[in-house]
Amino acid sequence: LNNLNENNQKQYEEKERNLRFQAIQEILTTEVTYLRQLEILMEYFIQPIIERKLLNHSLLSSLSDNIKTLYNVSGELIKELKQNSENIADAFHKLAPFFKLYSVYAYDYEQILSLLQTKQENDCEFKDFVNKQETRPEVGRKLPSLLITPIQRVPRYKLLLREVLQHTCNKHKEYNLLQVCLVEVEKAARHINTFIEQYEESQKLLKLQKCIVNPINLVKPGRKLIKEGALMRVSRRGNSAYRRYFVLLNDILLYCKGDPQNSLTICCVLPLNKCKIESVLSGGLFRVTCLNETLLLYSEKDDSNLWIAAIQNSIKKYVECRQTLRKDSSSRKPLRHNDLNLFPSENVPIIAGKRKRLDKETEINLDASKIMYLKKDNESDIDIQSDNCLILLKRFKRFKNNDDSKYVKSYEQKINYKIADKENVYFTEHSKVCSPIQSANFKQESSTLKSISEFFTSLGSSLKEFFRF
Known part of the structure; x- marks a missing residue:
C-alpha cells in the first residue's frame, strides 16, 4: 500500500512538472509571437507611413517611440527565458516594473485608432496603402488587430503566471518569488486599466462639453x-x-x-x-x-x-x-x-x-439696539474701580471709632481723587449724589463719623445700581 501511494505521488509530481514546463514554454512561444507582431506593425505600417508622409501627426511619432520601448522590454524577457527557462521567476521579477510602460501606449491607443480610421475614411490613398499592407503574406492581419496586441499582453502575462504558479509546489525554491511576480504583474494591469478608464471618462466629458x-x-x-x-x-x-x-x-x-x-x-x-x-x-x-x-x-x-x-x-x-x-x-x-x-x-x-x-x-438681520457690545478694556476698568473702592472701605473701617480728623480728611481727599479720575459715565453720574457730602469738608468734628457713614451709604447704593446695569 505504501509503495502504491509513493508511485501515485511520483506520478502526480511528474505530471505537475510537465504542466509547469508547458506553461513556461507557452510564455516563451507567445512572447516570441508577440515580438514578431510588433516588428510587423513597425516594418509594414508605422515606418512606411512616416517615411512617405502619408499622415503627419504627433501621435504617430509617439506611437513609434512607445512600440520601440515595448519591443525592448519584450526582447529582454525572451533573452532571460532562453538562457534558463526554469529561471522564470527571476526574469519576471526583474522586468515586471517595466510593464507599467504599457499604460502610456494604452492611453494613446484609442486616439491612434480613431485617427487612423478617420484618415482611411477621408483619404483614399491612405486607405489603399493600408489595405495593400494588410493583404501581404508577411502580415496576414488587420491593422487594428495589431494595434491592440500590446493592450492584451499584460493581462496575458497574469494568466500565464497563475498557471505556472498553480503547477509549482509550495516547497519549490521559486514559489514565493513567483507569488511576488504575480502581484507586480497584477499591479501593472490595474495601472493600465486605470489609464484606459481615465481616457474613456475624459472622452465622455469632451463629448458632453461640445454640446x-x-x-x-x-x-x-x-x-x-x-x-x-x-x-x-x-x-x-x-x-x-x-x-x-x-x-x-x-x-x-x-x-x-x-x-x-x-x-x-x-x-x-x-x-x-x-x-x-x-x-x-x-x-x-x-x-x-x-x-x-x-x-x-x-x-x-x-x-x-x-x-x-x-x-x-x-x-x-x-x-x-x-x-x-x-x-x-x-x-x-x-x-x-x-x-x-x-x-x-x-x-x-x-x-x-x-x-x-x-x-x-x-441673511439674518439683527437689531443693533438690542445688542450690547462689551469691551475688555471697559470690563477691566470696572474691576479696577470696584477693587479700589473695596480697598478704601477696608481702610475706613479702621478709623470708624477714631476721632482724628486729619486721617479722616486725608482719606476723604483720596476718595474724591479716585472718583474724579474715572472715565465711566455711569460711575461719575452717580458720584454726583455724593458731592454735597464731599463739600461739607467736615466743618464740625462731632459729625465726622456720621458724614462718613452717609457717604458710604450713598456710594454703596451707587455701586449696586452700577453692577445691576
Whole structure:
C-alpha cells in the first residue's frame, strides 16, 4: 500500500512538472509571437507611413517611440527565458516594473485608432496603402488587430503566471518569488486599466462639453460622468411640468435645457456636497434640495429609482472623499444664469467676482439696539474701580471709632481723587449724589463719623445700581 501511494505521488509530481514546463514554454512561444507582431506593425505600417508622409501627426511619432520601448522590454524577457527557462521567476521579477510602460501606449491607443480610421475614411490613398499592407503574406492581419496586441499582453502575462504558479509546489525554491511576480504583474494591469478608464471618462466629458453653449469647462482630472438623461421638473405652483436634461457628475449635478443631440444650456450647477434627495411619492416623484434651490422631479421612463440611487451614492462617495481631502469646491453654492461664470473652469475665460458666503434669502438681520457690545478694556476698568473702592472701605473701617480728623480728611481727599479720575459715565453720574457730602469738608468734628457713614451709604447704593446695569 505504501509503495502504491509513493508511485501515485511520483506520478502526480511528474505530471505537475510537465504542466509547469508547458506553461513556461507557452510564455516563451507567445512572447516570441508577440515580438514578431510588433516588428510587423513597425516594418509594414508605422515606418512606411512616416517615411512617405502619408499622415503627419504627433501621435504617430509617439506611437513609434512607445512600440520601440515595448519591443525592448519584450526582447529582454525572451533573452532571460532562453538562457534558463526554469529561471522564470527571476526574469519576471526583474522586468515586471517595466510593464507599467504599457499604460502610456494604452492611453494613446484609442486616439491612434480613431485617427487612423478617420484618415482611411477621408483619404483614399491612405486607405489603399493600408489595405495593400494588410493583404501581404508577411502580415496576414488587420491593422487594428495589431494595434491592440500590446493592450492584451499584460493581462496575458497574469494568466500565464497563475498557471505556472498553480503547477509549482509550495516547497519549490521559486514559489514565493513567483507569488511576488504575480502581484507586480497584477499591479501593472490595474495601472493600465486605470489609464484606459481615465481616457474613456475624459472622452465622455469632451463629448458632453461640445454640446454645452455656456463658457464652462467640465473636463477636469478626477471628474467622472455618472448618469445623464431627461427628467420632468414640476413647476413651483405644481400645475405644470417641463422636460429638462440632467447630467450627474461625481461632484456636481447639472440642470440643463435643450437636447445633447443639438445643444445644452446649463441653467443651474448644484454641488453634491450641499445636496439632499428624498422620495416624495411612491409613483417616482422625488425632491432634490441644495441650499435655497429645490427641484421636484420625476422620470417619464419610470427610472426615478435609478436616479435616486445614483444621486444618493454619488453624494455619499463625494462626502467620504472630502473627509480626507478638502477641495476647492467646499464653499460652492448653487449657481444660476449670470452666476455661472463663477464656476471654476480651467482654460475658459471667466468674469472675476467676489465670493459671497450667504444669499440674501439666508441673511439674518439683527437689531443693533438690542445688542450690547462689551469691551475688555471697559470690563477691566470696572474691576479696577470696584477693587479700589473695596480697598478704601477696608481702610475706613479702621478709623470708624477714631476721632482724628486729619486721617479722616486725608482719606476723604483720596476718595474724591479716585472718583474724579474715572472715565465711566455711569460711575461719575452717580458720584454726583455724593458731592454735597464731599463739600461739607467736615466743618464740625462731632459729625465726622456720621458724614462718613452717609457717604458710604450713598456710594454703596451707587455701586449696586452700577453692577445691576
